[in-house]
Amino acid sequence: MTHTIQEPETLPIDPTQIRFLTPDMCQIHLGAHDALHVTVKNERIYGGVYATRIFPVGHPGKFISLIYIGPDGKETEVGIIRELEEFPEKAVQLIQESLQRRYLVRNISKINKVGLKYGFIAFEVVTDKGPSEFFMYWQHDKAHDYGVNGKVLLDVDDNRYMIADIDQLSAREKADFQRFIYW
Amino acid sequence: MSVAPSQLLNRQIPEELAVMLRRRGVEPSQAWLCVETDLNLAGQFERVFLLVFERRLIVAGMAWGDQSRLIRIDLPRDNITQVRTRGGVGGGFLEAVVSGIAVDFMTFSNGLADTFAKVARKLNDWCENKPVSVGIEDDYNPRKCPVCGMTLQFPGDVCRRCAKQGAVLWRVIKLMKPYSAKATLMMLFVLFGIALSLVPPKLTQYLIDKVLTPVLSDDGAARSDAIKWLIMLVAALLGVYVLGMVVTMIRGLLSSFVGTQISFDMRARVFDHITKLGISYHDRYSPGQLMTRISGDTAALRGFVDQLTSGFLAQLITVVAVGVIMFSLSWKLTLYTLAPAPLVIASAVFFYARVRPRYSRIWDAQSKLSGVLSTILSGIRVVKAFGQELHERNRFTGSSEHLQNSERNVEYAVWKFTPAMGLLFQLGSIIVWFVGGKDVLDSQLTLGELIAFLGYLGMFYAPLGTLTQLTTWLTSFLTAAQRTFEILDTRPDVDSSENAKSVEAQGAITFKNVTFGYNRHEPILRDVSFKIKPGEHIGIVGKSGCGKTTLVNLISRFYDTDRGQVLIDGEEIRNLNVDDLRRSIGVVLQEPFLFRGTISANITYGQHNATPEQIITSAKAANAHDFIARLPLGYDTYIGERGAGLSGGERQRISIARALLFDPKVLILDEATSNVDTESEKLIQDALVRITSGRTTIAIAHRLSTLKNCDRIFVMDRGSIIEHGSHEELMEQKGLYYRLVKIQTELSSEPSIDVLTAEDEEEKEKNAKKRKTKS
Numbered sequence: 001m002t003h004t005i006q007e008p009e010t011l012p013i014d015p016t017q018i019r020f021l022t023p024d025m026c027q028i029h030l031g032a033h034d035a036l037h038v039t040v041k042n043e044r045i046y047g048g049v050y051a052t053r054i055f056p057v058g059h060p061g062k063f064i065s066l067i068y069i070g071p072d073g074k075e076t077e078v079g080i081i082r083e084l085e086e087f088p089e090k091a092v093q094l095i096q097e098s099l100q101r102r103y104l105v106r107n108i109s110k111i112n113k114v115g116l117k118y119g120f121i122a123f124e125v126v127t128d129k130g131p132s133e134f135f136m137y138w139q140h141d142k143a144h145d146y147g148v149n150g151k152v153l154l155d156v157d158d159n160r161y162m163i164a165d166i167d168q169l170s171a172r173e174k175a176d177f178q179r180f181i182y183w
Numbered sequence: 184m185s186v187a188p189s190q191l192l193n194r195q196i197p198e199e200l201a202v203m204l205r206r207r208g209v210e211p212s213q214a215w216l217c218v219e220t221d222l223n224l225a226g227q228f229e230r231v232f233l234l235v236f237e238r239r240l241i242v243a244g245m246a247w248g249d250q251s252r253l254i255r256i257d258l259p260r261d262n263i264t265q266v267r268t269r270g271g272v273g274g275g276f277l278e279a280v281v282s283g284i285a286v287d288f289m290t291f292s293n294g295l296a297d298t299f300a301k302v303a304r305k306l307n308d309w310c311e312n313k314p315v316s317v318g319i320e321d322d323y324n325p326r327k328c329p330v331c332g333m334t335l336q337f338p339g340d341v342c343r344r345c346a347k348q349g350a351v352l353w354r355v356i357k358l359m360k361p362y363s364a365k366a367t368l369m370m371l372f373v374l375f376g377i378a379l380s381l382v383p384p385k386l387t388q389y390l391i392d393k394v395l396t397p398v399l400s401d402d403g404a405a406r407s408d409a410i411k412w413l414i415m416l417v418a419a420l421l422g423v424y425v426l427g428m429v430v431t432m433i434r435g436l437l438s439s440f441v442g443t444q445i446s447f448d449m450r451a452r453v454f455d456h457i458t459k460l461g462i463s464y465h466d467r468y469s470p471g472q473l474m475t476r477i478s479g480d481t482a483a484l485r486g487f488v489d490q491l492t493s494g495f496l497a498q499l500i501t502v503v504a505v506g507v508i509m510f511s512l513s514w515k516l517t518l519y520t521l522a523p524a525p526l527v528i529a530s531a532v533f534f535y536a537r538v539r540p541r542y543s544r545i546w547d548a549q550s551k552l553s554g555v556l557s558t559i560l561s562g563i564r565v566v567k568a569f570g571q572e573l574h575e576r577n578r579f580t581g582s583s584e585h586l587q588n589s590e591r592n593v594e595y596a597v598w599k600f601t602p603a604m605g606l607l608f609q610l611g612s613i614i615v616w617f618v619g620g621k622d623v624l625d626s627q628l629t630l631g632e633l634i635a636f637l638g639y640l641g642m643f644y645a646p647l648g649t650l651t652q653l654t655t656w657l658t659s660f661l662t663a664a665q666r667t668f669e670i671l672d673t674r675p676d677v678d679s680s681e682n683a684k685s686v687e688a689q690g691a692i693t694f695k696n697v698t699f700g701y702n703r704h705e706p707i708l709r710d711v712s713f714k715i716k717p718g719e720h721i722g723i724v725g726k727s728g729c730g731k732t733t734l735v736n737l738i739s740r741f742y743d744t745d746r747g748q749v750l751i752d753g754e755e756i757r758n759l760n761v762d763d764l765r766r767s768i769g770v771v772l773q774e775p776f777l778f779r780g781t782i783s784a785n786i787t788y789g790q791h792n793a794t795p796e797q798i799i800t801s802a803k804a805a806n807a808h809d810f811i812a813r814l815p816l817g818y819d820t821y822i823g824e825r826g827a828g829l830s831g832g833e834r835q836r837i838s839i840a841r842a843l844l845f846d847p848k849v850l851i852l853d854e855a856t857s858n859v860d861t862e863s864e865k866l867i868q869d870a871l872v873r874i875t876s877g878r879t880t881i882a883i884a885h886r887l888s889t890l891k892n893c894d895r896i897f898v899m900d901r902g903s904i905i906e907h908g909s910h911e912e913l914m915e916q917k918g919l920y921y922r923l924v925k926i927q928t929e930l931s932s933e934p935s936i937d938v939l940t941a942e943d944e945e946e947k948e949k950n951a952k953k954r955k956t957k958s
């Protein structure tokens with residue numbers, strides 16, 4: 001077998017303790033190869049970090065976890081940012097970019113057409129990332145609730161499309177949509 | 184331009200970019216790998232290219248305008264140590280380790296996940312300086328339809344785009360085929376019944392024209408004639424009524440027979456199919472949802488037969504027949520009668536479009552309610568333990584209210600629509616009264632004809648009224664039927680191939696470069712290879728979540744591998760009959776599941792004809808006999824859902840006994856003794872050693888002492904086997920296993936596992952001495 005046994009890095013992090021990152025104890029910046037870095041004062045620099053929302057639905061703007069990916073691929077949480085606004089503008093921007101990278105969700109702003117085609121639901125929509133057409137299975141597990149009034153749709157490739165609030169759609173769009181996604 | 188030899192080598196890059204590259208001294212046509220993705224790292228749609236050369240890797244984007252940002256990444260090979268994919272939400276990344284730091288190279292949407300998984304593998308080989316090439320064979324993707332390229336739900340699924348689906352109604356009618364003789368007879372009786380019901384108004388006509396009118400307007404001469412007519416008419420009416428009764432009775436019996444039979448057949452088919460569907464299907468659907476489908480939706484088929492015989496079909500035929508008679512009585516009046524019809528049809532069509540989605544919502548609310556109920560009830564212990572009765576009541580009330588609202592939503596609409604339709608018809612009959620009355624006064628129509636016409640009019644309108652509900656019924660019926668067929672159309676993902684071989688396994692297990700993940704981005708098992716000889720005892724250790732259970736799931740073929748092969752006795756398991764395969768493997772699942780029933784029924788679950796001696800033998804080996812014998816009803820003790828009434832360890836021991844009784848060639852113990860105290864564990868261990876000799880055994884355990892006696896131990900870490908060997912060999916290696924042992928012995932405050940064993944033996948010796956001295 002070809003597996004090389006890597007001695008895992010020992011990180012100065014206690015995984016059983018919650019740690020909130022604040023601007024006075026850490027710095028968020030870009031490092032080598034434009035990878036996101038976090039420098040925790042009196043601890044070390046973590047290079048190759050990504051941000052993830054831990055309550056993406058419940059508290060979308062808060063509780064952002066910064067996760068360090070070690071050279072061996074092992075992921076360790078560096079800490080949690082409770083309020084992003086506390087951080088300097090530059091850091092906020094970096095975190096936002098990292099989040100955008102991770103959440104490839106297209107927000108549907110307009111539904112042009114919904115219909116059945118080959119047993120799929122075929123959508124023609126306008127999203128924040130441009131117009132898009134997609135097929136989804138007409139199955140319950142392919143459209144999830146998002147918050148109180150939203151829905152997340154998964155197309156045949158498992159790409160995600162979000163309607164943040166169904167009531168924001170026009171009456172016709174809403175009726176068309178609910179004719180198929182009635183749950 | 185020439186056609187690309189493979190998706191992974193599509194060198195048709197924009198000219199602009201080619202120019203840029205040449206300026207940097209690289210020739211695009213020299214790239215051995217060239218792929219495109221649809222997203223940039225900011226998550227915006229953009230064409231981004233990855234070009235890999237012999238010793239250099241370039242990522243370049245095609246954002247319009249900004250020339251300076253064309254080249255995103257340009258790295259020599261030697262700086263890159265590893266390349267892998269990582270899943271995001273709705274997409275994934277190609278990530279590389281560059282000088283020890285994880286760097287995102289590219290993003291891709293989920294449609295390209297399979298492609299990039301391949302890219303990552305190729306790049307890894309490239310980093311390690313292994314020979315790599317790209318060719319047409321890389322384009323083969325079992326998750327895409329070979330004809331149209333549509334993504335399939337799982338490899339081998341039928342492509343919905345290419346497969347034609349029969350109309351639902353036609354498929355339902357075809358269900359009656361096995362009972363076609365009875366169904367035809369039933370329909371004949373329906374027709375006969377309708378014909379009979381047409382007679383009485385005609386008799387009324389004769390009563391008035393031949394009996395009453397002549398008598399009222401004339402002298403005594405007509406009277407005797409009239410009496411003769413009267414007697415004849417009464418006899419005819421009596422005959423019609425009696426015959427009608429007989430016909431209704433027979434029709435009812437037949438329809439009940441056919442109806443119940445069809446729903447029985449359908450239940451059986453759906454049940455068979457659901458149990459055949461793979462574990463991955465059951466991962467997706469909750470038992471509550473499936474329950475509604477098996478019991479509720481198939482009942483709707485029963486309704487279909489009722490509708491044929493006494494419902495809408497019968498009504499429709501009545502309407503046509505009555506219409507024909509009315510036409511022969513007076514075509515003029517019939518036309519007046521039909522005046523409101525276009526309006527009725529138009530509003531019915533409109534109503535249909537409106538109400539259909541609301542019907543689906545009722546069904547959804549019902550299945551959600553049963554989902555909530557089954558979750559709450561099966562978790563009732565947790566609910567009570569946390570005192571959450573009130574909270575759960577609110578949750579239940581919420582779902583229940585949702586159902587109430589959805590039902591009201593439909594029924595309110597129906598109750599607004601139906602009476603309005605009724606009024607339209609009544610308008611028609613008002614016209615008939617006026618026009619018909621005038622015709623009689625003008626002697627264009629006899630009184631008897633008008634009365635008969637009015638009688639038929641009632642028979643015409645009544646079913647038309649219900650026919651407006653046809654749409655509502657048809658909708659709810661078609662939705663139910665559609666859902667049933669949806670299940671039947673789902674192909675089991677793990678299916679025995681046509682020429683599946685039946686086997687009597689010897690117990691050799693081989694994994695060849697197996698990669699598997701529950702979703703496409705993140706392989707849970709990565710390139711796992713090993714060979715297990717028949718009769719060998721293997722232990723598997725590793726951190727929680729590292730893929731141990733997943734690995735043994737693949738042996739039972741609960742899932743199919745994404746890449747690589749699993750072989751039993753040298754034969755790939757895809758070529759083996761699934762039932763045979765599972766019959767040769769006994770599994771003690773990590774979460775022991777016991778069915779509602781007696782203990783003995785649970786132990787004999789896979790071996791129903793076991794003798795009591797066999798049951799006791801396996802229970803003894805599982806160290807379960809003693810506690811079972813102490814129960815008042817012994818092996819006949821009835822246990823509740825999920826083994827309620829037994830302790831966790833007792834449940835585990837029963838499920839061990841079940842697996843042992845099954846007498847498999849391969850025994851898989853997934854944390855089988857984790858809930859059992861150390862002393863009984865030891866006993867079970869010893870028994871297992873005895874029983875499992877000659878059988879291939881794979882035991883997963885967190886308590887490492889359990890695995891000391893294994894021939895070999897596999898140490899897993901994040902989806903790979905990183906160490907293997909006997910306990911002693913692994914201790915010498917001073918790798919992960921050594922560290923785990925150290926931690927466990929520290930926790931138990933013993934210097935080492937060997938000391939533990941040594942002490943064990945000392946104690947035994949002492950005891951033995953004691954016994955000797957006593958005797």
Ligand SMILES: Nc1ncnc2c1ncn2[C@@H]1O[C@H](COP(=O)(O)OP(=O)(O)OP(=O)(O)O)[C@@H](O)[C@H]1O
Pocket residue numbers: 466701702707725726727728729730731732733734773
């Ligand atoms: N049905 C599933 N669908 C998706 N992911 C799953 C599924 N089952 C397990 N996983 C994931 O696969 C990984 C490996 O799970 P697995 O059950 O094989 O772990 P394990 O080694 O048996 O852990 P443990 O020691 O805790 O039992 C986990 O990260 C888990 O979250």
Ligand SMILES: [Mg+2]
Pocket residue numbers: 731732733773853
């Ligand atoms: Mg497990």
